[in-house]
Amino acid sequence: MGTGLTWGTVRIAAVTGVLALVLVGAGCTASEVPRDSPAAVTPSSTAAEAEVKLVDVGNGRSVSATCWGSGSPAVIFLHGLIMRGDSDGWAHSPELQQRIAPETTYCEYERVNVGASSKVDGPFPVTDTVADLKGLIQGLGLASPVVLVGGSFGGLVAYTYAGTHPADVAGVVLLDPTLQSEDEIEKSLLPESMWLPYEAWQDTREQIDVLGAYPVAREALAGIPSVPGTIFVTESLEAPDPASAEAFRAGIRQMQADLIAHFDPSATITVDAPHAMLPIVPDEIAAVVIGMVDAAG
Secondary structure, three states, rough: OOOOOOOOOOOOOOOOOOOOOEOOOOOOOHHHOOOOOOOOOOOOOOOOHOEEEEEEEEEOOEEEEEEEEOOOOEEEEEOOOEHHHHHHHHHOOOOHHHHHOOOOOOOEEEEEOOOOOOOOOOOOOOOHHHHHHHHHHOOOOOOOOOEEOOOOOOOOHHHHHHHHHHHEEEEEEEEEEOOOHHHHHHHHOHHHHHOOHOOOOOOOOOOOOOOHHHHHHHHHHHHOOOEOOOOOEEEOOOOOOHHHHHHHHHHHHHHHHHHHHHOOEEEEEEEEEOOOOOOOOOHHHHHHHHHHHHHHH
16 A cells, blocks of 8 residues: 555554554554553453353364353353454453353353364455354254344444344344444545555454455345344544544444344443443443343243
């Protein structure tokens, strides 16, 4: 692109999805940029009480998964994109595990190229990520439908799964998710030097083809079933380019509204928290998830 900058990947508080994947000045890598939560997320101290399983999800791949509790519908947590330099702990939510496992089955898993899960070459298509989730549900022997909780890019995987496997989903909770048309808004409002390049997948440990995920997500929206959906969004939105800040914020809010409107009933909850909101508002999130479990039960 001739910008003289080195592409790195960093999450910015209150900026969602691909628009949180921004240019980092030359010499600054993703691992040098601190997370926007108050402390690193690590697996729960009670993890030893649950069995970690390597689940065959088909197509020669396996993913590492852990479940706690019992009952249906099960809740599955889908973590955000794991970057180079991130610990495996970012694939886990002790906050949710501790609050939801006493109520029903609660499961977490590490996508390919994270932790003990299979190592694959990139770019890894999101259609395979969705297929792995299907294989995980079957491999764990979970009864369908399930409730999905997806943070950031895990949110995109969650609603894409709901649209392609509608009978498997009892409800979806999205935590400042990667949105379905972020690729389009950046091209319409941001200078080309700020566009996410195709090669950005190389900055992630997961090696997921982020840009290729957007058209897949958009196509999946029409298939989302009439199940409860709640989206948690940040109160503040930082615009990458001051010249288009107002239009950028309006565009993000409209995409959030368009996304959650595909669920029925649907709700939007605005929180005073950063993009990595789980450590900040765990009670609010868990209450919504448990409400969906109760309604489905």
